[in-house]
Amino acid sequence: MMNYRLRALMKKEWQEAFKNKMVLFGITLLPLIFLGFAVFMLLQAKGLPPEAPPETKFILINQTMFYFILLPLIIPLSIAVYAVTGEKEQKSLEPLLATPLTDLELFAGKVLAAAIPGVVISWLFFGLFLGIASLLVTLDLVLTVLAPPWLVAIFLLSPLVAIFTVTVSMLISSRMSDTRAAYQLSSFAVLPVVIPIFIFGLREALLSLGLIALEAGIVAIVDVGTVLLAAKLFQREQILVRWK
Amino acid sequence: MIVTEGLTRKFKDLVAVDHLDLEVGEGEVFGFLGPNGAGKTTTVRMLAALIAPSSGRAVVAGYRLGEENHKIRQVVGVLTESPGLYGRLSAYQNLDFFAKLYGVRERAKQVEKYLKMLDLWDRRDEPVGRFSKGLQQKVALARALIHEPRVLFLDEPTAGLDPEAAKLVRDFIEELAEEERRTIFLCTHNLSEAERLCDRIGLIKQRLIKVGTPEELKGQLYGRRTVVQLKRLPSDLLGGLRELPFLEGLEADGNKLIVSLKDPEEENPILIKRIVELGGEVQWVREMEHTLEEVYLDLVREDA
Ligand SMILES: Nc1ncnc2c1ncn2[C@@H]1O[C@H](COP(=O)(O)OP(=O)(O)O)[C@@H](O)[C@H]1O
Ligand SMILES: [Mg+2]
Numbered sequence: 001m002m003n004y005r006l007r008a009l010m011k012k013e014w015q016e017a018f019k020n021k022m023v024l025f026g027i028t029l030l031p032l033i034f035l036g037f038a039v040f041m042l043l044q045a046k047g048l049p050p051e052a053p054p055e056t057k058f059i060l061i062n063q064t065m066f067y068f069i070l071l072p073l074i075i076p077l078s079i080a081v082y083a084v085t086g087e088k089e090q091k092s093l094e095p096l097l098a099t100p101l102t103d104l105e106l107f108a109g110k111v112l113a114a115a116i117p118g119v120v121i122s123w124l125f126f127g128l129f130l131g132i133a134s135l136l137v138t139l140d141l142v143l144t145v146l147a148p149p150w151l152v153a154i155f156l157l158s159p160l161v162a163i164f165t166v167t168v169s170m171l172i173s174s175r176m177s178d179t180r181a182a183y184q185l186s187s188f189a190v191l192p193v194v195i196p197i198f199i200f201g202l203r204e205a206l207l208s209l210g211l212i213a214l215e216a217g218i219v220a221i222v223d224v225g226t227v228l229l230a231a232k233l234f235q236r237e238q239i240l241v242r243w244k
Numbered sequence: 245m246i247v248t249e250g251l252t253r254k255f256k257d258l259v260a261v262d263h264l265d266l267e268v269g270e271g272e273v274f275g276f277l278g279p280n281g282a283g284k285t286t287t288v289r290m291l292a293a294l295i296a297p298s299s300g301r302a303v304v305a306g307y308r309l310g311e312e313n314h315k316i317r318q319v320v321g322v323l324t325e326s327p328g329l330y331g332r333l334s335a336y337q338n339l340d341f342f343a344k345l346y347g348v349r350e351r352a353k354q355v356e357k358y359l360k361m362l363d364l365w366d367r368r369d370e371p372v373g374r375f376s377k378g379l380q381q382k383v384a385l386a387r388a389l390i391h392e393p394r395v396l397f398l399d400e401p402t403a404g405l406d407p408e409a410a411k412l413v414r415d416f417i418e419e420l421a422e423e424e425r426r427t428i429f430l431c432t433h434n435l436s437e438a439e440r441l442c443d444r445i446g447l448i449k450q451r452l453i454k455v456g457t458p459e460e461l462k463g464q465l466y467g468r469r470t471v472v473q474l475k476r477l478p479s480d481l482l483g484g485l486r487e488l489p490f491l492e493g494l495e496a497d498g499n500k501l502i503v504s505l506k507d508p509e510e511e512n513p514i515l516i517k518r519i520v521e522l523g524g525e526v527q528w529v530r531e532m533e534h535t536l537e538e539v540y541l542d543l544v545r546e547d548a
Contacts, residue, residue: 006346012330019332019371030255091328095387098292098322099345100314100396241255 005101005128009109016086017079017113022183026078027117029069031125038064038129044136065153068126069197071212072162073190076118080166082181083110084173088243097236101237108190118162126154139204149209153197157212160219165190167226174233174243193219245270245395245427246291248356251301255287260286261302262450270394273421273428275458277435282449284366284431285325288397290510291429292322305394305427309411314394319348321393323401327384331373331488338372339390345393358386362416385416401432402437417441435492468508469493472501475525484522488515502532 017023071154087093096106133142169186176182194216232238246268253261256282261283268274275461276284289295291304293313302309305319329338336355338407343351360367362382367375372383401412413467418441421428432438438445438460447453447461462468474481477499477509485494485501490511493504501519505511508531 004347005345008341011343015337016330090331091324091326092330093328094289094294094324095322095328095342095384096345097294098317098320098324099342099346100317102314102343145387173422240289240295 003105004170005111006105006109009101010113011104013079013083013110013113014117016077017082020078020082021084023078026075027121030074031121034067035056035125035128035132036070038067039132042133042136055071062098065150066194066198068122068129068154069157069161071122072115072118072158073194074118074187075121076114076162076166077169077186078183079117080107080110080114080169081173081179081186083114085176085179085182088173088177089179093239095244098238101168103235104231107231110170110234111163111230113157113161114166114170115126116166117160119159122162123154150219152209152212152216157216157219160216160223161193164193164219164226167223167230171233172227173238174230177244189190194241203239245272246274246302246304246429248300250303251287251290251302252299253290253295254298257511258451261290261297261448264448264452266452266455268427268429268444271424272444273442274429275431275438275445276429276448277433277438277445278448279433282433284448285399287448288399288429288431290324292320293367294322294398295318308493318391319393320385320395320397321388321391323388323396323398325386325399325403327377327380329372329380329383329387332371334369335359335372335386336368337382338463342387343390348391354390354392358389363384363410363497364504376409378405378412379412380407381409382416385413389420394425395429397429397431399431400433401430402434414441426477437544458541468505470504470505470508470512471530471532472516472519472524473528474499474519474525475500475527477501478515478523481519481522481524485518488518490514 017155041060041064048057048060087096101109130142130146147202166187169182172186172189173179173182174187196211233243246266248264248266251261251264252259278284278285286295290297290309291302292302293309293316296310304316306534307313307315307319309316330341333341336359337360340351340357343355350355350454352458356365357370362385364379364386367379372380375383385398385401388398398417402413405413414437417428417430420426421441428441430438430441442458444457445461448453457516477496480493481501485503487492490505490507491503492506493502495502503515505515512529516529518528536537
């Protein structure tokens with residue numbers, strides 16, 4: 001399915017991105033910090049006095065999901081922003097567009113190169129979290145995390161959120177020349193996606209499958225829009241004539 | 245190799261390239277000469293299938309522009325106005341990436357060939373962001389060549405380089421030009437560069453003003469001019485010289501005479517002799533060199 005040009009572009013994106021401090025911070029330190037928060041909440045849940053209502057425990061644990069939805073939202077940000085502003089700053093788009101790379105390959109390559117690390121790294125840290133949780137707390141608590149709402153959140157909502165982040169920040173970056181400004185604006189633009197999760201976490205004793213699925217559905221629909229919009233911007237003519 | 249018919253590109257109300265009719269043969273080095281904003285880059289972008297013409301047609305390397313763009317991109321190489329390299333990546337990584345995009349067979353060999361040809365092999369693993377402008381331009385040239393394009397577009401390849409680097413790049417282009425089947429389309433605003441490298445030159449300012457070999461263009465434009473520097477200008481000298489039958493033009497600029505002649509090799513000796521007879525003390529004689537501005541301004545004036 002992936003042709004050689006698409007693969008070449010993705011590899012190039014990664015070679016470049018992983019030499020960028022902002023990106024490196026986003027894919028290593030940030031997940032570690034989040035993992036730290038998540039484990040901290042786990043410890044709090046464990047340290048609750050026995051007379052505390054059992055829901056409190058679940059609420060604390062469910063709150064940690066917030067971090068794992070935040071990760072696929074934040075990790076791709078810096079990669080996606082740089083994938084656009086980096087090319088603009090280096091004026092490397094024109095030689096790139098002079099090659100047989102198709103407009104669609106260019107767009108898909110950039111999207112995938114940013115979204116894949118976001119999803120994979122957040123899964124990785126979710127795995128780490130599960131590992132740590134099984135050492136620290138009782139099995140029944142760990143199992144709440146492996147229940148359908150969580151699984152849908154991690155394996156369906158996460159990738160959708162990553163795509164949202166990537167397309168939105170690519171759209172914003174294509175309009176802006178300054179990497180830092182593009183990064184900041186993109187960060188604000190993508191945040192609304194996690195607010196529902198945060199609120200569910202506070203309100204619901206148990207995150208419900210319905211709510212997570214609803215959010216996934218909404219993000220999926222929004223994704224279709226942003227993907228179409230961004231794909232339209234990623235055409236040679238547009239890039240060379242309109243982009244600033 | 246390149247044929248255009250009425251090729252036009254507008255940006256809103258601005259006509260950047262206006263009804264370009266051009267023919268460039270296989271193996272030819274064609275100079276596209278014009279000042280900033282003349283439409284050179286826009287023309288290259290159209291011919292390399294990067295942006296679409298507003299109207300008109302073109303065939304590049306046998307493929308029709310607009311219908312076979314993907315094939316055109318596969319067989320042309322473009323050296324863009326700025327090198328546009330990935331500064332964090334090494335020279336090797338930069339070239340390898342483009343070799344992949346073009347689907348180059350025996351990639352490693354090809355990358356090695358160009359890195360060696362351009363004396364970059366020893367520095368292949370350094371990030372190109374650390375390279376001097378001249379070296380970066382070399383990497384960019386290698387990148388444009390990595391898939392052995394049949395048509396090579398060079399957009400102001402020496403602009404912004406120091407004279408030494410510019411010479412290196414020019415020498416390399418000269419080498420390339422010797423390869424028989426490679427067609428080179430060279431944009432420049434540097435007349436001497438065009439003169440040295442190109443078989444034919446097209447002068448452009450939105451419209452194609454004139455096309456010809458460098459000699460044809462210069463001959464057509466001026467006849468040629470001789471500059472004579474005198475110690476001082478005797479008062480009756482100008483009048484006396486005007487009687488020379490072959491004189492096409494005569495101007496005095498301080499103690500300097502600027503004389504237009506058809507055939508300076510034959511006529512200069514007579515001219516000098518006459519000056520001496522009329523009491524002029526000659527300090528220097530040289531052929532006047534024409535800058536692009538002169539050629540260009542003259543042509544535009546002629547054109548208007
Ligand atoms: N993307 C664009 N939008 C609007 N005008 C443009 C654009 N690109 C080029 N132009 C205009 O077209 C004209 C020709 O530009 P260009 O082809 O870059 O000239 P040259 O390469 O000869 O310096 C200029 O007046 C320039 O301002
Ligand atoms: Mg130009």
